[in-house]
Amino acid sequence: MKRYHLEVRVKPRPGLLDPQGRAIQHALDSLGFAGTEDIRVGKVIDLALMAGSPDAAVELGREMCRKLLANPVTEDFQVTLMNGARPVEGAE
Amino acid sequence: MKRYHLEVRVKPRPGLLDPQGRAIQHALDSLGFAGTEDIRVGKVIDLALMAGSPDAAVELGREMCRKLLANPVTEDFQVTLMNGARPVEGAE
Numbered sequence: 001m002k003r004y005h006l007e008v009r010v011k012p013r014p015g016l017l018d019p020q021g022r023a024i025q026h027a028l029d030s031l032g033f034a035g036t037e038d039i040r041v042g043k044v045i046d047l048a049l050m051a052g053s054p055d056a057a058v059e060l061g062r063e064m065c066r067k068l069l070a071n072p073v074t075e076d077f078q079v080t081l082m083n084g085a086r087p088v089e090g091a092e
Numbered sequence: 093m094k095r096y097h098l099e100v101r102v103k104p105r106p107g108l109l110d111p112q113g114r115a116i117q118h119a120l121d122s123l124g125f126a127g128t129e130d131i132r133v134g135k136v137i138d139l140a141l142m143a144g145s146p147d148a149a150v151e152l153g154r155e156m157c158r159k160l161l162a163n164p165v166t167e168d169f170q171v172t173l174m175n176g177a178r179p180v181e182g183a184e
Contacts, residue, residue, distance in 0.1 A: 031156075042136045045133050046132045047131045048129040
């Protein structure tokens with residue numbers, strides 16, 4: 001068992017209304033950042049866990065998304081292993 | 093001017109208390125995911141904008157963080173250009 005760091009990104013599905021993204025777009029407009037588009041706001045969750053292998057760590061992260069971190073109806077998620085140079089990813 | 097896609101990650105500074113991360117850690121424990129650590133919850137913001145170059149796009153994203161998206165006292169941010177194969181990053 002080794003300690004792995006994961007970065008989990010949970011984002012609203014394309015096509016779904018994202019009111020928070022809308023609000024940010026309006027605020028950016030008022031601040032003079034004209035012409036921003038397609039603003040979507042999600043969560044990014046950093047965590048550390050113990051696992052037997054890099055693949056097992058990513059699979060644990062995906063399981064956490066399915067059970068708790070992401071809403072399966074409205075959100076997509078992506079799990080990235082942060083140890084080492086080559087990222088291991090698992091999206092859904 | 094070209095259209096660029098940015099991914100902006102805004103995370104609580106290391107050392108600051110993150111109650112949302114704590115709550116997630118307890119919930120994961122109850123679900124049987126024992127031994128998770130250092131859970132920190134931040135925002136991930138996807139957006140599209142027009143800029144003259146990749147570097148200018150990233151700099152615009154950083155400026156948006158400084159003016160609106162991140163709290164300069166409690167949060168760090170990282171801007172990643174999503175066009176093309178090689179990501180251009182700008183963190184703070």
